[in-house]
Amino acid sequence: MPARRSPWALRRTLVLATVALITTAALVIGIVSVVSVQSILMGRIDAQLTAATSRSTDAVGPDPGQTPPGGSSSPDFIRTLGQSVGTLGAVSVDGTIVAAAYLDSNLNSPVLTGRQVAELQDAHIGSAPTTVYLGATLGNYRAVALKLDSHVSIIVGLPLADLEATISELVLAVLAVTVTALVLAGAGAYALVRLSLRPLERVAGAATAVSSMTLDRGEVALAVRVPDADADDSTEVGRVGAAINRMLEHVSHALTARQASEDKVRRFVSDASHELRTPLASIRGYAxxxxxxxxxxxxxxxxxxxxxxxxSQRMTSIVEDLLLLARLDEGRQLEREPVDLTSVVADAVSDARASAPDHSWRIADGGGAVVVLGDRQRLFQIVMNLLANARVHTPAGTNVTASVTVEGESEARRAVVTVHDDGPGIDPDLVGAVFERFARGDSSRTRATGSTGLGLAIVQGVAAAHGGAASVTSEPGSTTFRIELPLTEGAPE
Structure with missing residues (x-):
């Protein structure tokens, strides 16, 4: 299938369309001008030819016998007073040219060559003016034949060299003017189109600025607007700008309402979590x-x-998770201290091995300590959450491997924690939602115990709070959770 051609930019399209229209108009005008001038000049030649024929007839007189019968002589009527340089004359007897010559610039009358006579003979010149080519020496002639009696005719012709030279000069002049006009028109069209599209570019700039904003979470100050000068309803671009401004106003109100709703939910979750901790602790204590x-x-x-x-213990755990997520949403800073991720992962795998001996737990060989700045307790919690996720959603005997590596170069280096299992994998429809809160219902994995759906949301939240990110790739027989964290300067490769 052939590749689809990229669409042209509006600026290029408008400039090329303008130049194309001007080119078409210039060519039409030029062609019409050349044809008109040629027609006018040809009419003048025909008029001159009629006059020359009349003079030739008067010179021959009523008795055609006065005309030389041929041979090396030339017709005398071409030297008649008033005949112009280049005038051609020939005598035809019973359809055969017996004498033919032309008047040169020295007023001599050299006879035509046999080839030229043959060209003149083959032209079958009649009473209407006819154009005939007489070779490179004489070029094109406009000729007419006049019968003197039933046997003798004379042929009179005028050269078209001057007409052709004039037409050639006119064509060159038209081409020069057309090219100059196209260059000026192209430059002017480019400048005009560029000037006309500036408001549209500013509108596009405003839309681009909005598209680069993070609008799906957090408080959004949507202060970008199309300038008032570019939002005038009296122009096409202005109507687009005004529509974008109205749309941005609606989006801003919607984002403000969404953020207010989210803030209310967060406050409710935070307050409810705080309030529930005390009665849950009392229930556990009395029990x-x-x-x-x-x-x-x-x-x-x-x-x-x-x-x-x-x-009550399970409820307390849920409350603590909700409280942690609420604090992360509020942007509360976690502790910042050097943490050896290798040690954190080793402790987490050791705890997982003790709690789930029916799985195969191992740590991939690493390259020593990998140090990041962060909250050790929260980093340990997210590693435990990933291991618990593997334990809960995979059958007994599944191999689970944790590793800590360093990727990237120079300032872009980062620590990467991965947890890989060879279980049945995650349903492809759920892969994109596993880090959402209360995301459950994965029918492709066997769950031995219940799940709140908050563990992976905490993983993503804590990773983001450390300036990192969490991701997952999964297919049957291979699922890998990956946590990337900024690497502390000076950490080993």
């Missing part, structure tokens, strides 16, 4: 106190207290 009171409790009561204590 533990009752169970440790030393009194013999019925089996069902002991089971109920154990469930109360277990669920």
């Amino acid at each position: 533990e106190l009752t169970r440790m009171g030393g009194q013999e409790l019925p089996e069902d009561a002991a089971y109920a207290l154990g469930r109360i204590e277990s669920e």
